[in-house]
Amino acid sequence: MxxxxxxxxxxxxxxxxxxxxxxxxxxxxxxxxxxxxxxxxxxxxxxxxxxxxxxxxxxxxxxxxxxxxxxxxxxxxxxxxxxxxxxxxxxFHSNYTDIDTLAKVTKQVSLPDHSEVVLNANSSISYSKDNWTGNREIHLAGEAFFKVAKGKKFTVITNLGEVTVLGTQFNVRQREESIQVDCYEGLVEVKINNETIKLSAGKSLAFRDQQLNQYENFDNSSSWLRGKSTFKSIPLREVFKEFERQYAVKIQTKNLTLDQEKLFTGSFTHKDIETAIKSVTLPFGLDYSIQKDEIIVSARE
Structure with missing residues (x-):
């Protein structure tokens, strides 16, 4: 036959x-x-x-x-x-484009409508390049800054919520159990935890531990685009994870009695690892030692 x-x-x-x-x-x-x-x-x-x-x-x-x-x-x-x-x-997903970055690496991507995306370290996006007109969705894991072309619209989807945009500049940081959206220009609509919230320029939103908070931001763009990571009342354990992404190192704790859920407000540079680790450890009175691709953080003797 x-x-x-x-x-x-x-x-x-x-x-x-x-x-x-x-x-x-x-x-x-x-x-x-x-x-x-x-x-x-x-x-x-x-x-x-x-x-x-x-x-x-x-x-x-x-x-x-x-x-x-x-x-x-x-x-x-x-x-x-x-x-x-x-x-x-x-x-059937043969027409999807997947772009990702490694630790210490950022990448700029141009979307089919000429909008721009900058991916932070250890982040990824996926979208339908061949069917962009009919499927304006971008799946994000990690952190990215978006500069949307005038008059264009699409939706950024994460595992915790969605952000719909129209002619704007904004940043989305998605981590394991949290998401933060910062709007720098225009307007974004955020759907999260069964709520729909509109953020205008100068407004931010954070969803962490099942708590949704809104606050003012006074920057013109995300600090990581200028070579530093900035935090506002973020658990120390999350700061350590971000440090690992930016420097491609592993942070090990030794004899550390400090509760890593303690909140950190501050920043660290992406350009000098010793200056950066001091910025994180000194406020908590911690010691550190840098050993190749590993940093040992311990209680001060």
Missing amino acids: KEEEIIKKWLDNETLSTEEIQFLQGIEGFDDYKKIAEKAAHFKAPEVDITEGLENLKKEKQEKKTKNIWLSRFPRIAAILVIAIGSYFLF
């Missing part, structure tokens, strides 16, 4: 022999198509006539004359099937 005929039987849910099943499993990409079909069975498409769509699908398959032509169109047919039930982009 011809290859396209076996695939057609599978699409039509006809009974396949053991030999035909083994043949299908050997086709490159078959596992992806199988996952699409299995997931599709659990969704409903209220605005699409599925029966008519499947009939058109069968007709299109019957018109194919050769193996190469039919197989070249199979991915598109699979996509049509999934679009019909509203689940294509959940299971």
Whole structure:
């Protein structure tokens, strides 16, 4: 039996022999198509006539004359099937662009609408470059500064909330259990913890330990763009983690009785590791020693 005929039987849910099943499993990409079909069975498409769509699908398959032509169109047919039930982009993600940074590294990215994103160290974004007009979403893990092109709009999605913007400059810092949004120009709309909040220029929002706080900020841009990390009432353990991101080191604590949940307000430079660690440890009366890619922090003797 011809290859396209076996695939057609599978699409039509006809009974396949053991030999035909083994043949299908050997086709490159078959596992992806199988996952699409299995997931599709659990969704409903209220605005699409599925029966008519499947009939058109069968007709299109019957018109194919050769193996190469039919197989070249199979991915598109699979996509049509999934679009019909509203689940294509959940299971087919070939057009997404992923950009990330390592410790000590920042990166500037230009979006398809000419908006600009600057990624802080150990951060990443993901967005649909080829379908930007229809899918204006950016998934962020870490921290990034956004300068939105005039009149453009998109949504920044994190695991704790969403930020929708229109012609503005703003910063989003997303960590394991916290998120901070700083608006420097224009207006942003933040959806978090079942609340929707609009921030204008000079306003900031922080969500930490299930507490949502708003406050004034007086900077023109994020301090990390100018080579330093700034904190306002942030637990010391989080400051240590940020230090590790900026200097690609591991901070180890030794004989430390100080509660690392104590709050730190201040900053450290990204340009000199010794000056930076002093800025963090001195306010708490701690000692430190720098050993290659590790810093030992201990109680002062």
